[in-house]
Amino acid sequence: MAYLNENYLKLQAGYLFPEIGRRVQEFCAANPEAAKRLIRCGIGDVTEPLPPAAVSAMKKAVDELSVRETFRGYGHEQGGNFLRSKIAQLDYRDRGMEIADDEIFVSDGSKSDCGFILDVLGDRNRIAITDPVYPVYVDTNVMAGHTGPADESGRYEGIIYLPCRAENGFVPEPPNEQADIVYLCFPNNPTGAVATRAQLEKWVAYAQAHHALLLYDAAYEGYISEPGIPRSIFEIPGATECAVEFRSFSKTGGFTGVRCGFTVMTKQLLLQTSDGRELPLHRLWHRRWSTKTNSVSYPVQRGAEALYSPEGRQQVRGLIDYYMGNARILSAAAARAGLGVYGGKNAPYIWVRTPAGLTSWQMFDRMLHDLNVVITPGSGFGSEGEGYFRISAFNSRANAEEVARRLEAASFS
Numbered sequence: 506m507a508y509l510n511e512n513y514l515k516l517q518a519g520y521l522f523p524e525i526g527r528r529v530q531e532f533c534a535a536n537p538e539a540a541k542r543l544i545r546c547g548i549g550d551v552t553e554p555l556p557p558a559a560v561s562a563m564k565k566a567v568d569e570l571s572v573r574e575t576f577r578g579y580g581h582e583q584g585g586n587f588l589r590s591k592i593a594q595l596d597y598r599d600r601g602m603e604i605a606d607d608e609i610f611v612s613d614g615s616k617s618d619c620g621f622i623l624d625v626l627g628d629r630n631r632i633a634i635t636d637p638v639y640p641v642y643v644d645t646n647v648m649a650g651h652t653g654p655a656d657e658s659g660r661y662e663g664i665i666y667l668p669c670r671a672e673n674g675f676v677p678e679p680p681n682e683q684a685d686i687v688y689l690c691f692p693n694n695p696t697g698a699v700a701t702r703a704q705l706e707k708w709v710a711y712a713q714a715h716h717a718l719l720l721y722d723a724a725y726e727g728y729i730s731e732p733g734i735p736r737s738i739f740e741i742p743g744a745t746e747c748a749v750e751f752r753s754f755s756k757t758g759g760f761t762g763v764r765c766g767f768t769v770m771t772k773q774l775l776l777q778t779s780d781g782r783e784l785p786l787h788r789l790w791h792r793r794w795s796t797k798t799n800s801v802s803y804p805v806q807r808g809a810e811a812l813y814s815p816e817g818r819q820q821v822r823g824l825i826d827y828y829m830g831n832a833r834i835l836s837a838a839a840a841r842a843g844l845g846v847y848g849g850k851n852a853p854y855i856w857v858r859t860p861a862g863l864t865s866w867q868m869f870d871r872m873l874h875d876l877n878v879v880i881t882p883g884s885g886f887g888s889e890g891e892g893y894f895r896i897s898a899f900n901s902r903a904n905a906e907e908v909a910r911r912l913e914a915a916s917f918s
């Protein structure tokens with residue numbers, strides 16, 4: 506008899522996006538005319554084409570592979586040195602963070618890494634996760650058997666949930682209990698909140714005092730515009746000994762379909778064995794990569810490298826500015842419509858209070874039926890997201906402007 510991993514049976518049915526799809530489909534079938542006006546501001550996926558620097562680098566790499574003289578087969582399991590050194594130099598050392606080339610691990614994106622990291626972590630850790638949250642952190646821990654079953658509100662037994670509310674600016678304080686592993690994501694998806702240096706210093710101090718590990722998702726660091734907001738957890742002194750950072754080219758270089766990201770794992774980060782020894786997690790992580798992967802395809806790595814060229818950086822800047830222009834238009838319109846608006850300044854997500862006590866799903870239906878705009882109900886990101894909805898700024902300018910017009914014309918009182 507072959508047995509399956511029963512932890513998967515604890516997962517809440519992939520509820521959010523399938524349910525959005527079902528409601529949108531039903532609405533479109535019943536209202537074919539309105540369906541033509543439909544604008545999607547729901548899913549967090551980019552819309553604009555790739556930066557030309559990345560396109561030409563990928564084409565050139567394919568050409569290299571197509572002739573004997575420059576053909577290459579397997580590369581380093583942890584990623585090509587040409588890319589790892591660019592990342593370590595331009596994203597870290599040039600900004601005053603001492604990160605070595607071999608502390609960068611190139612992957613097919615940070616969603617994968619957020620799950621893979623559990624390979625090298627023990628089973629007895631108490632996990633703390635913010636609420637609302639990117640669902641990957643919770644679900645991968647459920648799959649790994651680190652939780653009990655979910656209750657009616659969708660919260661899993663054994664996880665410490667850290668509420669992110671308007672009162673704390675959507676940045677939680679460290680808990681008054683022992684957490685061994687803490688997931689943090691700033692700028693945040695879905696709330697768009699960023700953590701200040703002082704707030705991150707508190708988290709590093711917590712990690713030091715509790716011998717905890719911070720798993721820091723910085724997928725949206727490129728969207729930070731406010732001066733003084735840290736773009737990496739390693740800007741905080743002491744973080745190299747207690748944090749792992751995940752980054753992605755998905756939202757910066759528009760690589761959601763191309764697939765490339767990386768993990769930063771320092772050699773100073775030590776974790777415990779059950780018999781009380783402290784060992785570098787880097788050693789296990791390196792071994793995991795050697796055994797389980799061959800990194801990312803060569804043309805994709807060359808495409809990612811090109812994002813660090815002067816033209817590449819300028820083109821990435823252009824993409825981010827474009828989406829953040831949408832965010833400004835959408836935030837202003839939602840505010841003029843009388844709604845409580847958060848985020849949207851250092852992140853491509855606008856987190857909006859539902860009006861007049863509507864639930865997140867009631868607001869979803871209202872936006873769909875009255876405005877023909879698809880948003881994401883906040884409750885889909887966790888129970889603390891109830892009473893909010895997320896508008897994504899990943900869209901064409903024309904669509905963002907049209908959504909803004911419809912929002913301002915609507916009456917929510």
Ligand SMILES: *Cc1c(COP(=O)(O)O)cnc(C)c1O
Nearest residue numbers: 614615616639694724753755766
């Ligand atoms: C989009 C996103 C990522 C990036 O995922 P990839 O697998 O690199 O495309 C990571 N974290 C969060 C919170 C995201 O929203």
